[in-house]
Amino acid sequence: MKIRQVNCKTALSLSSLPGLDYSLNPYRGCQHNCAYCYVPNVLRIQRENWGHFVDAKANIPLVLSRELRTKKSGVVGISTVTDPYQPLEKKYKLTRYCLVQLLKYDFPVNIQTKSSLIIRDIDVVSKFSDAEIMMSIGTLNDDERKLLEPNSSPIHERLDILRDYSNAGVKTSVFFGPIYPTISVNDVPEIIDTFIECKISEIMIDKLNLKPGIREAIEKSTSDNHRLHEIFLKNIQKNTQHYGQIRTKIMQVGKKRNVKIADAF
Numbered sequence: 051m052k053i054r055q056v057n058c059k060t061a062l063s064l065s066s067l068p069g070l071d072y073s074l075n076p077y078r079g080c081q082h083n084c085a086y087c088y089v090p091n092v093l094r095i096q097r098e099n100w101g102h103f104v105d106a107k108a109n110i111p112l113v114l115s116r117e118l119r120t121k122k123s124g125v126v127g128i129s130t131v132t133d134p135y136q137p138l139e140k141k142y143k144l145t146r147y148c149l150v151q152l153l154k155y156d157f158p159v160n161i162q163t164k165s166s167l168i169i170r171d172i173d174v175v176s177k178f179s180d181a182e183i184m185m186s187i188g189t190l191n192d193d194e195r196k197l198l199e200p201n202s203s204p205i206h207e208r209l210d211i212l213r214d215y216s217n218a219g220v221k222t223s224v225f226f227g228p229i230y231p232t233i234s235v236n237d238v239p240e241i242i243d244t245f246i247e248c249k250i251s252e253i254m255i256d257k258l259n260l261k262p263g264i265r266e267a268i269e270k271s272t273s274d275n276h277r278l279h280e281i282f283l284k285n286i287q288k289n290t291q292h293y294g295q296i297r298t299k300i301m302q303v304g305k306k307r308n309v310k311i312a313d314a315f
Contacts, residue, residue, distance in 0.1 A: 057108060057109045058107040059113070063075075074134075076128075077134070077144070079104035081137050085199075126158065159181050190241055191230070228257060232281050
């Protein structure tokens, strides 16, 4: 893993994502190395290099502190490109230092991650008057998670984080995506109930988007597990109605359970 310390010129960027006014990305590159990640396509980075480098924006807390003096208050999405709590954050603490600056002006924050490291900052996040923790979970099967998200936190730890933050009075939600193609319609009620038990307020859903290079990355990651490999390929390439069927069931269960379900995009 190649780690570089770099300096940035700006911290807050205007965001076009629903519900967000700004985006804040303390890192460029991600150690989680998820096979389905679309960021290399967005940033035009060769996929074979993704997951093997991280640029840590060493001066971003200072740049942010200057910008906050004049910026109009708005919801800050942390992080919209790479995970703000990837393992490197344990050392550099850039996300935590940025949160401290945002708290001074009490900007609303929406933090999305798949890392249990976020529990470290519950003391800061719980002080915001408007904060939301969105945990990314695409499956409850941790064996499958290990194949496609090799350096991310185990699923049970992510669920624990949601409970801890909910109990601390912080709004929590789940980004149920990309929904693993191995999930069946019959799995949906148990998955939704598991999320509800964590006291989440909303579930956002998204399908597995096969941008260039993603299918090949998934094939490589699942090549040693024949059963999983076959199911993925079947429901990605052949069964084009699979996600639609899953989505319909999620909406039905959500309505029955009285939990808000929303499409991510």
